[in-house]
Amino acid sequence: MDKHDYDVIIVGAGPVGGRAATLLAEEGLRVLMLEEHKEIGRPFQCAGLVTPSAMDAVGAHQTVLQEVDGALIHGPSGTLVPVGTDGKLRTYVVCRKRFDQFVVQQGMEAGASLWLDSAPLSATTDETGVQLLVRKEGEERSLRCKLLIGADGAHSWTRRMFKMGRPKELMIGFQTEVVGYEGRERWLEMYSGSSIAPGFFAWVIPSGFGTHRIGLWSTADRLNGRSIESCYQDLMDHPLWKERFENTSEIARYCGPVPSGMVKKPVRDRVMLLGDAAGMAKPTTGGGLGPGFHQIQCILAPLVNAIDENLLDEARLKAITKQPWNAMKKEQDRARTLRNLLVSDCTDEVLDKHFINFAHPDTLSLINAIGDIEKPVPLGMALLKQVPAFRPLALKAGVRLLLS
Numbered sequence: 001m002d003k004h005d006y007d008v009i010i011v012g013a014g015p016v017g018g019r020a021a022t023l024l025a026e027e028g029l030r031v032l033m034l035e036e037h038k039e040i041g042r043p044f045q046c047a048g049l050v051t052p053s054a055m056d057a058v059g060a061h062q063t064v065l066q067e068v069d070g071a072l073i074h075g076p077s078g079t080l081v082p083v084g085t086d087g088k089l090r091t092y093v094v095c096r097k098r099f100d101q102f103v104v105q106q107g108m109e110a111g112a113s114l115w116l117d118s119a120p121l122s123a124t125t126d127e128t129g130v131q132l133l134v135r136k137e138g139e140e141r142s143l144r145c146k147l148l149i150g151a152d153g154a155h156s157w158t159r160r161m162f163k164m165g166r167p168k169e170l171m172i173g174f175q176t177e178v179v180g181y182e183g184r185e186r187w188l189e190m191y192s193g194s195s196i197a198p199g200f201f202a203w204v205i206p207s208g209f210g211t212h213r214i215g216l217w218s219t220a221d222r223l224n225g226r227s228i229e230s231c232y233q234d235l236m237d238h239p240l241w242k243e244r245f246e247n248t249s250e251i252a253r254y255c256g257p258v259p260s261g262m263v264k265k266p267v268r269d270r271v272m273l274l275g276d277a278a279g280m281a282k283p284t285t286g287g288g289l290g291p292g293f294h295q296i297q298c299i300l301a302p303l304v305n306a307i308d309e310n311l312l313d314e315a316r317l318k319a320i321t322k323q324p325w326n327a328m329k330k331e332q333d334r335a336r337t338l339r340n341l342l343v344s345d346c347t348d349e350v351l352d353k354h355f356i357n358f359a360h361p362d363t364l365s366l367i368n369a370i371g372d373i374e375k376p377v378p379l380g381m382a383l384l385k386q387v388p389a390f391r392p393l394a395l396k397a398g399v400r401l402l403l404s
């Protein structure tokens with residue numbers, strides 16, 4: 001009989017690797033997580049927003065720093081669109097270090113093993129398993145498993161090793177943590193405009209204990225040679241907003257990638273990508289935790305059967321993932337198309353006009369009734385269909401959605 005040290009080896013003990021380890025170990029599988037760092041949850045590159053459904057999946061409520069009821073969204077010339085209702089929770093802000101540790105610990109409590117300071121050096125697949133050479137605390141170890149999962153983030157080693165393609169978009173995020181910002185309690189803020197976040201938006205998020213996270217994101221082509229830090233400085237110096245930032249003092253800063261757009265080949269023979277490695281972050285918000293959790297949850301039962309039977313060739317993995325992952329990819333593509341049409345591909349002048357329409361009381365009621373960070377497509381479609389000012393865009397949207 002072929003001897004496997006583990007049923008599944010997961011490269012990367014981030015939140016998605018930890019979640020996958022939990023779900024697979026709970027099914028009685030022997031799971032090992034490899035984490036290249038010496039501790040979980042560092043370095044952290046995240047605004048820490050966790051949607052209620054992602055939070056419910058893991059129950060990490062003790063890692064919450066702040067609850068948020070809504071967003072105060074500002075157009076390039078200052079038009080304010082408030083989305084949300086006081087007292088109605090929209091999202092959580094967590095301490096990412098504690099959140100990641102909590103999720104990985106769940107995996108270990110379910111029976112998974114964790115090797116810190118460990119990373120794969122090489123991997124080859126054959127008819128019955130995956131042969132891995134791993135560096136563990138400076139020493140080389142040979143391991144064999146049935147399935148290799150790459151949950152190793154935006155620059156995934158697994159993805160490169162098995163030539164699985166690239167995420168469609170790679171956004172660059174930059175963020176500081178500050179004290180001294182006076183915001184509205186339980187509300188986050190968003191700012192738009194080509195000087196501060198070309199095609200995307202900047203954010204100010206309350207993160208508990210008097211601190212705020214101030215950040216922004218964009219893509220390299222939209223930055224067109226500018227550094228993301230210079231955009232941040234433009235936000236700090238913006239004539240409309242600078243007074244808000246005057247008394248802030250920075251206590252940390254980070255920069256990181258946000259991969260969005262599922263890679264072409266998320267599965268190969270005995271290999272699968274999850275989370276940022278697969279390009280799962282949302283094109284509208286950059287949120288990657290919810291989609292990463294859903295990606296493993298929605299294929300769990302057939303995947304566990306296939307691991308039990310050790311039938312894990314590419315055709316079988318494709319059959320397991322095809323329907324649920326294609327649905328996720330389609331939703332991502334549609335959300336990106338609508339985002340580009342309504343926000344990212346607009347000049348500041350056009351975006352200002354859109355904001356005036358967003359701020360109309362009827363449109364605001366529609367946004368508050370249908371708006372859902374997790375499912376932006378229905379809102380985008382409703383705006384195009386029901387708001388007279390957006391109707392001219394509907395035909396364009398239809399064509400682009402057909403082509404997306």
Ligand SMILES: Cc1cc2nc3c(=O)[nH]c(=O)nc-3n(C[C@H](O)[C@H](O)[C@H](O)COP(=O)(O)OP(=O)(O)OC[C@H]3O[C@@H](n4cnc5c(N)ncnc54)[C@H](O)[C@@H]3O)c2cc1C
Binds near residue numbers: 288
């Ligand atoms: C500025 C910014 C703000 C963001 N804000 C939010 C937000 O508010 N909400 C949200 O949901 N998402 C947000 N995201 C995205 C979110 O951080 C990611 O989608 C999420 O962390 C993906 O989880 P993951 O487990 O797939 O990957 P990661 O969190 O990147 O974890 C990958 C793990 O694999 C390890 N690893 C990598 N390579 C190897 C290797 N070769 N061997 C062993 N281990 C390896 C890493 O050390 C890491 O621990 C933000 C991203 C950025 C950059």
